[in-house]
Amino acid sequence: MRLNGLNCIVTGGSSGIGAATVKRFINEGAEVLIADIDIDSANSLAEELGPAVGAIKCDVRIEADIKAAADHAYNRWKKVDVLVNNAGSELNQTYDKTTLEEWDRVLDTDLKGPWLMCKHIVPGMVKAGSGSVINISSLNGLVGFPLSTAYGSAKGGLVVFTRDMAIELANTGVRINCVCPGVIETGMMDRWTDLMPDKVEAQEMLKGTMPIGRMGTADEVAGAIYFFASPDSSLCQGSVLSVDGGFTAQ
Numbered sequence: 001m002r003l004n005g006l007n008c009i010v011t012g013g014s015s016g017i018g019a020a021t022v023k024r025f026i027n028e029g030a031e032v033l034i035a036d037i038d039i040d041s042a043n044s045l046a047e048e049l050g051p052a053v054g055a056i057k058c059d060v061r062i063e064a065d066i067k068a069a070a071d072h073a074y075n076r077w078k079k080v081d082v083l084v085n086n087a088g089s090e091l092n093q094t095y096d097k098t099t100l101e102e103w104d105r106v107l108d109t110d111l112k113g114p115w116l117m118c119k120h121i122v123p124g125m126v127k128a129g130s131g132s133v134i135n136i137s138s139l140n141g142l143v144g145f146p147l148s149t150a151y152g153s154a155k156g157g158l159v160v161f162t163r164d165m166a167i168e169l170a171n172t173g174v175r176i177n178c179v180c181p182g183v184i185e186t187g188m189m190d191r192w193t194d195l196m197p198d199k200v201e202a203q204e205m206l207k208g209t210m211p212i213g214r215m216g217t218a219d220e221v222a223g224a225i226y227f228f229a230s231p232d233s234s235l236c237q238g239s240v241l242s243v244d245g246g247f248t249a250q
């Protein structure tokens with residue numbers, strides 16, 4: 001129970017990597033607030049997991065929603081110990097066919113959202129003199145791919161944002177780090193393979209891109225997120241951890 005007594009917010013915590021993180025955190029003794037645009041799924045997960053988990057509707061693209069989530073968390077707990085910026089939105093499109101609306105959706109969810117969450121949550125952590133922020137980027141934030149200009153720009157931006165924030169926060173007792181998952185079996189990956197002419201072939205192709213020969217699981221990523229939330233990562237500040245079965249080692 002390494003997170004005993006800690007209060008945590010997980011954006012996009014109702015499914016995939018976020019939901020696995022919520023489960024891992026409460027198994028380690030934490031309380032969690034899920035902040036998700038999909039409030040029905042967030043509510044049913046909270047109901048399933050019991051009183052240690054709450055849910056609030058929050059579109060991380062909208063500052064008023066984030067402020068409401070931050071107020072809710074600070075009213076309920078007085079302090080927030082861990083913030084996981086996990087909510088994400090993907091796009092597979094060439095740079096010239098990407099619409100302004102698609103670009104804004106991806107950049108606003110995957111980059112502006114984490115900044116706004118930090119803006120409204122981190123000052124309270126600084127005041128308390130402790131806290132841990134974990135940003136969920138992607139291998140798309142580290143290497144180039146086709147059809148990835150919007151998503152890759154957002155995720156690459158999130159890596160650099162993490163490092164810049166790490167320096168700004170270095171003397172405050174608040175840590176900020178970043179996890180870059182590889183190909184992980186979640187709803188997001190399912191939506192991506194749905195777009196391909198042959199779903200099974202696409203899944204096999206994805207497995208083939210991973211040196212370990214399989215996709216990762218949400219639980220495996222949650223383990224890395226847990227590491228940054230726990231005191232075991234006390235020396236990590238601005239760290240960028242690939243959790244990708246060897247993809248970026250190539």
Ligand SMILES: NC(=O)c1ccc[n+]([C@@H]2O[C@H](COP(=O)([O-])OP(=O)(O)OC[C@H]3O[C@@H](n4cnc5c(N)ncnc54)[C@H](O)[C@@H]3O)[C@@H](O)[C@H]2O)c1
Nearest residue numbers: 012015016017037038059060087088138181184186187188
């Ligand atoms: N699955 C992968 O292979 C993979 C790889 C690298 C990085 N990631 C990143 O991991 C994170 C989690 O993705 P996942 O695979 O679990 O996908 P997922 O689709 O299962 O979960 C995404 C969650 O974010 C929520 N969300 C989406 N837009 C939102 C918004 N505007 N405001 C609040 N919540 C919103 C969704 O409701 C959902 O609960 C994302 O940031 C994603 O980019 C995933």
